[in-house]
Amino acid sequence: MSSTDYKFFGWVAKDKNAIGNMTWEEYTPKTWTENDVDIEISHCGICASDLHTLRSGWGATDYPTVVGHEIVGKVVKAGKNVKHLQVGDRVGVGAQSGSCLECKYCKEQREPYCDKGQVGTYNGRWEDNSKSFGGYADYARVPAHFAFKIPDGLASESVAPMMCGGVTVYSPLKQLEAGPGKKIGVVGIGGLGHFGLLFAKALGADPVAISHSHGKEADAKKMGAVHFISTGEDKDWDTKNRRTLDGIVCTVNNADMPIAKYAKLLKPGCKMIMVGLPESALENFSLTPLILNNVFIGGSAIGSSKEIPEMLEMAAKMNIRGWVQTRPMKDANQAAIDMEDGKARFRYVLVNEKHSGKL
Structure with missing residues (x-):
């Protein structure tokens, strides 16, 4: 003492x-x-x-x-x-x-x-x-x-x-079994989302960055993104990228996010895990894409006493830097x-x- x-x-x-x-x-x-x-x-x-x-x-x-x-x-x-x-x-x-x-x-x-x-x-x-x-x-x-x-x-x-930000995305990436052969979408390229790209890449997956504009595309590619989708600037982005992803981690927290369109990007049987928490209820949310595509939406909160040390060891071993x-x-x-x-x-x-x- x-x-x-x-x-x-x-x-x-x-x-x-x-x-x-x-x-x-x-x-x-x-x-x-x-x-x-x-x-x-x-x-x-x-x-x-x-x-x-x-x-x-x-x-x-x-x-x-x-x-x-x-x-x-x-x-x-x-x-x-x-x-x-x-x-x-x-x-x-x-x-x-x-x-x-x-x-x-x-x-x-x-x-x-x-x-x-x-x-x-x-x-x-x-x-x-x-x-x-x-x-x-x-x-x-x-x-x-x-x-x-x-x-x-x-x-x-x-x-x-x-x-907080790092393990909040590391945990759902582990839940999605992100790894070789899997394409994982990360919605929102900010404090959480940039860790999502870095960690998905470190786990062996192919990260796909999803953001409103192309303003962060160059940075996302440096973080390991193999593809970039702009929901605000790419025409018919949900149709063109339909059923291309094996999982999604959604970090945004705006209540008007196009969550039903995000769901269309998933392959049948796959999941989107929400970690961003809006201050009000989601708007304009239709269940149709979930039912017709057999996809699932869930949530994840921060990380555990098992996941945090595991994440830190991976970051040290693979020289991951925020x-x-x-x-x-x-x-x-x-x-x-x-x-x-x-x-x-x-x-x-x-x-x-x-x-x-x-x-």
Whole structure:
């Protein structure tokens, strides 16, 4: 155990107008247990989930909160019950920080689907009613079960967005059994989608990029895409590419997405897995393509304690790097605004310059 002469300061959101209006101040972290670690944060990715939460887009946020669940940093305190981590280890934390660890799904290392529900890395409540706070901050306190040692060779700014954005697409790619001989579509070439292309390629599949315009085509091809479909600029794109894909991972979160047309791209018996979550119900959704083509639509949430280390090992072994742009932690408000405006190519990562040189 190390010195605990540090305080928890972070960018605190106080109401639904918090995008661009967070305030840097001290807050009280979760109540310490001997199963926890304290992490000195060096990097934190900005995820679309942060924006949804800041503005209460997915329901009323439990303000005040500190968002950020793509955390990388150094363990500075470890509880007596923590065996797999020690002070000084570089670790990452994703979107989940708690579950019962006792139900069927937790024992199968499928913690995101815990029978009792999960505790988010931010905007959650623990059993004693203390709150979970995220990574736009100097320090994070989380149960050690949900902190993962990062392999050497992975740059912290590159690996941070893998902790949520990366594993959120890695998990459905594994569910689709992406590999040699399979063509896998990735809808939306952004923070999640660009990892979808990189990981699909690494798994041996042929990635197909699907985006509104051709503006990201050159980048998508560099990420491994063998084909590019523009839903906004290619005439009859759904008909011309009908039944060409063995699976789709859909990362977009706009309620007016042409989901029925996406379904037409699948071969009979194949699946589309949704990971983007719109703030309102889907519009203009017809079941006809599903029934007539024998295709399936499902969903997937983040990644598990089995999938995250597996993903990190693959990224280290195959030298996979996220396409990120770093921003100083002090500029979190402007970075959130720029993320909202779609300016990231393809993920913003906040750098806590007080700590980033210590790893």
